[in-house]
Amino acid sequence: MHGATLAFVTPLLAHVAGSFVPLEVIPITAAGILYWHRAMVLSWDDRAVPLWRQLCFGGGLAIIALALFSPIGHISEELVLAHMGEHLLIGDIAALLLVLGLTRSLLQPILAIRLFDKLQFLAHPAVALPLWALNLFFWHIPALYQDAYGAAPIHALEHASFLFFGCLMWMPVFGPLPKPEWFNSAWKVGYVIAVRFTGAILGNVLMWSGTVLYPIYAPGERFWGISALADQSTAGVLMMIEGTFLALGVLAWTFFEVAREGIEKQRLLDLARERGVELDERRAQRAVAAGHGALLEQRIAAAENEPERDPA
Secondary structure (H helix, E strand, C coil): CHHHHHHHHHHHHHHCCCCCCHHHHHHHHHHHHHHHHHHHHHHHCCCCCCHHHHHHHHHHHHHHHHHHHCHHHHHCCCCHHHHHHHHHHHHHHHHHHHHHCCCHHHHHHHHCCHHHHHHHHHHCHHHHHHHHHHHHHHHCCHHHHHHCCCCHHHHHHHHHHHHHHHHHHHHHHHCCCCCCCCCCHHHHHHHHHHHHHHHHHHHHHHHHCCCCCCHHHHHHHHHHCCCHHHHHHHHHHHHHHHHHHHHHHHHHHHHHHHHHHHHHHHHHHHHHHHHCCCCCHHHHHHHHHCCCHHHHHHHHHHHHHCCCCCCC
8 A cells, every 4th residue: 555655646746846947047047136236236326226126026036936946837848727827927927026126227227228228119008018918829829839848948938928028018007117198097007907808818718619729738637637628728717817816906006006106296296396496297207107206305305405506
């Protein structure tokens, strides 16, 4: 009996073991080092990155590592639902946390490069959302989805695409890059709802298609004792549940941030008016959105205290 139990447990443990992928360790490590080096430089210049933003960025990197190097990364090559979970962690949750960790000052060295400065248009809501949707559906085409199965370079490219376009998708709502003037709080709410419904389309396809889209997972599904259609539909259910709760959380955060930014912007405008300092409303909005409200307040105080120059 003991031998039979050991024989059963040994392969099971092998299937839930973590995996180590050097190809994906290097960019995660490099991103963390560069981020905190830049944050340290900014702190020396009295432009410290808020701790909560640093924790968000670190949390995003941790979730990527969890998705790739924990048992999830191994089981994702055996079950569609595990592969879906891996993608949701990387492309939705980790991407959101990374964007929350960014400020304009952190991105300044990158934006100083002309090519990257010109690419800021990609963060426009009318561009970012369609690109994210196209990438989402592109990688779930059966032929491409199965090409990433067990092929490290293609799988790494798939992960990088989900992360990049996921960050791009969240940029208009939470990112520090300039946004169109028309993209107000109401548009942000509509944008998040559009993201939710776009993901729901794919989730419903997986749930109700009735056709096995990814037969390459058959060996893993046999091992785990789940049918191909059940595995596939469960992946769709997972996508629907994650998308619903994430959208609700993001909407709540959006309402909170819009209210906070509005209060802080008005406080800065009132302060500038009281001190006799000219402050444009757009400048105040940009400073607040970038997390530089306190810095702008210091500059208002400094401008007030400057001695008047002799016109002669």
